[in-house]
Amino acid sequence: MTRRRITVYVSLGAVVLIIAAAYLYVFQFGGLERIVRGRIAAALGPDSVVKVSVGDISGSLLSGVRVESIVIAYEDSLGTHTVAVARAVSADYSIRNLWEKRFIFGNVTIDSLALRASRDSNGRWVIPLPLAGAGGGGEPPLFAVRQLSLSDASVTIVMPDDTVRVTDLKLLASVRGEDGTYSLQIERMGYTVDPAIYALSSVTGRVTLAQKNLVFQDCQVQRGDTRLKVSGSLNFENREGAAEFTSDNLDLLRIADFGGPRLEGLLDLGGRVILRNGALFGQITVAGNIKQARFDNVYAQFEYADKMFTVDTLYGMVFGDCSIDGNGYIDFSASPQEYHLGANIRNFNLKSLVTQSFRSDLSGTVILDGRSFRSADLWMKIQSDLFESSFDEYPLHRAAGTMEVTAESIRFYDGFQVDYFENEFVAGGELVYRGDINLAVDV
Secondary structure: OOHHHHHHHHHHHHHHHHHHHHHHHHHHOOHHHHHHHHHHHHHHOOOOOEEEEOOOEEEEOOOEEEEEEEEEEEEEOOEEEEEEEEEEEEEEEOHHHHHOOEEEEEEEEEEEEEEEEEEOOOOOEOOOOOOOOOOOOOOOOEEEEEEEEEEEEEEEEEEOOEEEEEEEEEEEEEEEEEOOEEEEEEEEEEEEEEOHHHOOOEEEEEEEEEOOEEEEEEEEEEEOOEEEEEEEEEEOOOOEEEEEEEEEEEEHHHHHOOOOOOOOEEEEEEEEEEEEOOEEEEEEEEEEEEOOEEEEEEEEEEEEEOOEEEEEEEEEEEOOOEEEEEEEEEEOOOOOOEEEEEEEEEEEOHHHOOOOOOOEEEEEEEEEEEEOOOOOOOEEEEEEEEEEEEEOOEEEEEEEEEEEEEOOEEEEEEEEEEEEOOEEEEEEEEEEOOOOEEEEEEO
16 A cells, blocks of 8 residues: 555544544534533623523534523523523524524424513513623624424513413414514414413414514404404604504404403404504594494594594494484593584484484484493483484474483473474473473474
8 A cells, every 4th residue: 555545544534533523522522512602602792691501402513403401591680580491492504504694594493482571660671682792793694584483382471560471372483684674474373371361363464673663564363253454564763653454353342451442342444543642543444333333334534642532534324324424522531431423414313322212313413412321321412403304203394402312311402493394393391211201392
């Protein structure tokens, strides 16, 4: 054997020994764990209060790894607080992408993730971030996960006056972050939660965060028979935003659980809303029921601010066959609620609003001021100018004046005028729905 061949064989043997030694160090003697821990420490910086620990690491260095027993915590004057724990994380990747600092993963599976977050009495999240500048400057590298899977995950959110616990969280999504823009495409998501008012049976859609702007596209949530689809944007810095939405079978009582006005009803909605300077305004189309009131293709331009719901434009079909064209407001800061309506109406049946009242068919102009939507507290003062109407089978060619309506009676103010053909009457007094009639009539 020539010296040249011996040299070649010795060199190849040395390379094999080096590769074997490197393999044994990385995968058998904890070298990979040491490398990963060192990279994590370098990324966080020496002064960071955030601490990350990992357990065993296995797999193929060229195509994918499995990391077990991941714990993320932070330290403060009160001690160490755990933020996240995962039993294991598996990730598929291309070593070439990682070499080029392109953190693109094919499949990432997180098993038994447990997250914990808390807010202080000022409403701030007490989860510190790594110090600015730690790990070097410059733009963050490209990061993407083509398929992210969560199974058996949980989230605990501790607030000064409540604790929300999400369990059995399952998620199938994709993630991408590049040049300061981060997006999440949710293909499927479901969970159980305590308290149950936060429960959703299905969540899908795309959410993008960039420069303090949150953009959501075709986001759809479902709870029971209620479906809501939203697309829009929100700026966190000035707290302004806009959204277009559609909703089927929206339960108003469930909305009230989050602090809104307590109304009973089931609605189909569609429209556009704008949030600006703490006020919500926009256009909306409504179909469905609020209490005993039926709405069919009702259009409204509205504003909601400081518990005052103002409607500048209102038209459509309400209470079944009644057409309406007007404006008004509801003051939810008052207890009970107070409201006002000025409108032209046609074919209004008072019985559809006050069930104990008489059947009627009223058309004309009304100015209504009222209080409460509950029958026990209901009170309405109506200034009316009616034509070609009827009341409890009595035809009215014209009726003008002021009346006061409650759940038990109607009181006509003195001077209430009623015309029937060539006959003119002036009435005043009270008409009890299920009792005596006390009216004074002048012909």
